[in-house]
Amino acid sequence: MTMIEIKNLIKQYKQGTKTIKAVDGIDLTVKQGDFLVVIGPSGSGKSTLLQLIGGLDRPTSGKITVTGQDLTRASENRITKMRRENIGFIFQNFNLIPTLTASQNVESAIAKRSKDDRKRIVEVLEKVGLTNRANHLPSLLSGGEQQRVAIARALINDPKIILADEPTGNLDSKTGEEILDILRNLNKENHQTVILITHSEYAKRYATKIVEIKDGKISDSI
Numbered sequence: 358m359t360m361i362e363i364k365n366l367i368k369q370y371k372q373g374t375k376t377i378k379a380v381d382g383i384d385l386t387v388k389q390g391d392f393l394v395v396i397g398p399s400g401s402g403k404s405t406l407l408q409l410i411g412g413l414d415r416p417t418s419g420k421i422t423v424t425g426q427d428l429t430r431a432s433e434n435r436i437t438k439m440r441r442e443n444i445g446f447i448f449q450n451f452n453l454i455p456t457l458t459a460s461q462n463v464e465s466a467i468a469k470r471s472k473d474d475r476k477r478i479v480e481v482l483e484k485v486g487l488t489n490r491a492n493h494l495p496s497l498l499s500g501g502e503q504q505r506v507a508i509a510r511a512l513i514n515d516p517k518i519i520l521a522d523e524p525t526g527n528l529d530s531k532t533g534e535e536i537l538d539i540l541r542n543l544n545k546e547n548h549q550t551v552i553l554i555t556h557s558e559y560a561k562r563y564a565t566k567i568v569e570i571k572d573g574k575i576s577d578s579i
């Protein structure tokens with residue numbers, strides 16, 4: 358089943374008189390259960406592509422369909438709804454709210470409140486191995502633990518798609534590999550579709566597909 362369909366996607370940024378082609382005509386299909394690794398040099402357009410897929414940004418032209426919904430035509434409300442229901446984001450710098458505990462950070466992302474919320478928060482924290490850190494503030498957690506909280510937060514709405522932008526960039530290699538193993542398990546056991554931007558050779562080993570981006574274009578696809 359096709360999860361994400363991208364056709365001739367273009368994203369340009371205007372900077373003064375210059376136009377930057379951050380994404381410059383990308384075609385890409387991601388199937389359910391894929392583990393797609395995106396590589397490429399700095400400034401090649403990887404993060405921009407991920408943000409377009411997640412509906413955090415709008416393309417200049419081209420078409421992008423996520424779980425059958427055309428994001429290019431959708432209203433802002435519709436895109437927000439699609440994102441909350443289908444997508445979990447994980448970033449390099451964790452992006453946790455510093456004044457909230459681990460469990461409150463997870464709770465803050467809940468899209469639809471229900472009486473099972475407590476149980477679900479405990480479950481996702483368990484899934485990332487953080488049960489005994491639930492009431493800690495981010496500042497009292499290691500980088501790896503903070504990233505686990507961020508993953509738990511991304512999982513709270515049981516997203517079909519996980520988008521991770523260099524999630525191990527701020528971690529030492531051993532901790533980074535533990536984080537990548539969590540993503541791999543989510544893909545293998547929960548059948549969640551993962552798109553991962555990374556420089557890690559470790560991750561490339563279990564990718565179902567590797568796409569290399571250069572100057573906003575796909576330069577290689579394995």
Ligand SMILES: Nc1ncnc2c1ncn2[C@@H]1O[C@H](COP(=O)(O)OP(=O)(O)OP(=O)(O)O)[C@@H](O)[C@H]1O
Pocket residue numbers: 370371372377378379397398399400401402403404405406
């Ligand atoms: N909001 C913005 N306004 C203007 N230019 C931008 C903006 N966001 C990105 N760019 C430019 O678009 C190009 C692609 O940026 P992007 O962040 O997608 O690259 P990247 O592949 O993620 O790089 P890195 O590996 O360093 O994270 C770069 O030239 C960047 O400077």
Ligand SMILES: [Mg+2]
Pocket residue numbers: 403404405522
């Ligand atoms: Mg980037």
